[in-house]
Amino acid sequence: MTNNKQIPTQDIVLEIKDLRKSFGDNHVLNGFNLQLHQSENLVIMGKSGSGKSVMIKCLVGLMEADSGSISVMHNDITKLDQRALDILRADIGFLFQGSALYDSMTVRENLEFPLRRHSKRFKDDTNRDAIVIEALENVGLKDAIDLMPAELSGGMQKRVALARALILKPKIMLYDEPTSGLDPITAKEIIMLMQVIQKKYGTSSLIITHDVDCARVISDRMILLIDGIDYATGTFAELSTHKDPKIKAFFKN
Numbered sequence: 001m002t003n004n005k006q007i008p009t010q011d012i013v014l015e016i017k018d019l020r021k022s023f024g025d026n027h028v029l030n031g032f033n034l035q036l037h038q039s040e041n042l043v044i045m046g047k048s049g050s051g052k053s054v055m056i057k058c059l060v061g062l063m064e065a066d067s068g069s070i071s072v073m074h075n076d077i078t079k080l081d082q083r084a085l086d087i088l089r090a091d092i093g094f095l096f097q098g099s100a101l102y103d104s105m106t107v108r109e110n111l112e113f114p115l116r117r118h119s120k121r122f123k124d125d126t127n128r129d130a131i132v133i134e135a136l137e138n139v140g141l142k143d144a145i146d147l148m149p150a151e152l153s154g155g156m157q158k159r160v161a162l163a164r165a166l167i168l169k170p171k172i173m174l175y176d177e178p179t180s181g182l183d184p185i186t187a188k189e190i191i192m193l194m195q196v197i198q199k200k201y202g203t204s205s206l207i208i209t210h211d212v213d214c215a216r217v218i219s220d221r222m223i224l225l226i227d228g229i230d231y232a233t234g235t236f237a238e239l240s241t242h243k244d245p246k247i248k249a250f251f252k253n
C-alpha cells in the first residue's frame, strides 16, 4: 500500500533502499525501504524485536548493514568519509530513549555543548546565549536555564533534551520512542512540542514509536515494519482501518 501523493525526488531528505541485516540465522532486516519527505512526520511502528533499533543504528552509523543504501539529503552515507559525515550529522537531530543529558552540566551547558562542537557555525558568544535562550523558550523552559538535570522532572528533562537536539536547527529529526516512560499528560505535551517545532522550522521527522496515540496525532504517514520489510505504508486513517490481520494487530486497544 502506498500513499497516493506524488512527491518530487528533490523533496526526499532521507532514503533507505533495500536494507538488509542478519545476525547469523536471525534475518532482522530483509529489504527495508523508506523515504522521508521534506517537512513530513513519518512514523515507523514495529513489534518489539522487529528491527527498529537495528534500522536506526544503521542509519546513524552505529551498525553496519549487510547491504542496501542509506541517503541523507541525496548523499549515500555508506560512501562518505568521516569529515563529510560529521558535516552532515549537524543537519540531523536525535531524541533517543532516556533524555541523556549530561548530569554534571547545567541546562545552559548542556545546550551549549552542541554549539561548541559545531563552533564554526556559532563563533559569537553573544549569539550563543541568544540561541540557548531561544531553544529553551521553544520548549517553555527558559527559567530552568541554570538548573542541574537532577532538579528537573522526567518530562522537563525530555524537553531540555529536545531543545538540545534542535539547537543546531537540524533539517531532519530522529525520535526513538519520544513518549516512552512519560505519563499521558507529559507525553501529550511532548507530542505538541514536536508539532509546534515541525511547523516553526519545517523539520522532517522520523519517529519510532509503539504509542498508537502518538502515531495518530503526529504522523503524516506511517510505515509498519513487519517481517523485516516495510510491510505497509499509508496514513494513520488508511492503516488503522486496514483488513490485513498483521496490520490490524497494531491498532487493537
Ligand SMILES: Nc1ncnc2c1ncn2[C@@H]1O[C@H](COP(=O)(O)OP(=O)(O)OP(=O)(O)O)[C@@H](O)[C@H]1O
Residues within 6 Å of the ligand: 023, 026, 028, 046, 047, 048, 049, 050, 051, 052, 053, 054, 055
Ligand atoms: N548486536 C546484535 N547482535 C545480535 N543480535 C542482535 C543485535 N542487535 C539486535 N539483534 C537482534 O535483532 C532483532 C531486532 O532487535 P531490535 O533491537 O532492532 O528490535 P526493536 O524493534 O528495536 O525492539 P524494541 O521495540 O523491543 O526496542 C532482535 O532479534 C535482536 O535480538
